[in-house]
Amino acid sequence: MSIKNLNQTVMAGDIVVSDFGAYQHWSLVSDKICENGQPMLISATARNRTVKEESWEVVTQGKPTYPIKVTYDRPIVAALDLARSQIDMWKYSLTTNNCEHFVKWAVGLEVSSKQVVAGVIGATLGAAIVKAYAENPTTIKMLGGSLALGSLLVVGARAIEKNSDA
Structure with a gap:
């Protein structure tokens, strides 16, 4: 399934970033759709102090959001399952367990934060x-x-x- 948003097509398993000015927030596009037709996003946030699967609007807060150029070999279903396994379990930390760390972990990339x-x-x-x-x-x-x-x-x-x- 693909969703058209902000002149970009996003698909389940895509990694998107929301531009909050001083930093970018990383999320994994879910295979679930909100009641408004937008995709759900799975991410670790300081706001929640853990991982949640939330609506596009809640996560992006209206900030410019787009898919990024990242490839990974893990099957999308496996990445989404791993991501969901951390809902309410992941202990958020800006320096060691932030949104970028979480998404990279879920999709099987080296866990780091540029x-x-x-x-x-x-x-x-x-x-x-x-x-x-x-x-x-x-x-x-x-x-x-x-x-x-x-x-x-x-x-x-x-x-x-x-x-x-x-």
Whole structure:
């Protein structure tokens, strides 16, 4: 089954990201459809502190959402079954069990988060740059450098949108 949404066709098993500005939220498209005709999404969220299968609107909160260019070898039914096995079981953590970790785990990819890695590297480099080059490197200045460069690298770690004809 395929669903047309926001000028993109999404199918069960697709990975979609919702653009929340400072970060992207990763979800797995379900094989279930909401009463409004939109697909359900399975994802781990800070909002729930676990995994839930929820309506498109609840998960995306109206933010731009699109399928990303990711391939995996696990059968879709197996990926959805694994994802559902974690509903109310997964313990959400921004750094070790976030939405990107969860989706990659469910589809059989290496469990990692480009956004977390980019944020940590950026924060570390930002503080180091301030410490090395500031005339008076205070803790506040180093925190500012961490936040600025960390945020910039998280934004740069965005997932690539899948072509609508792919």
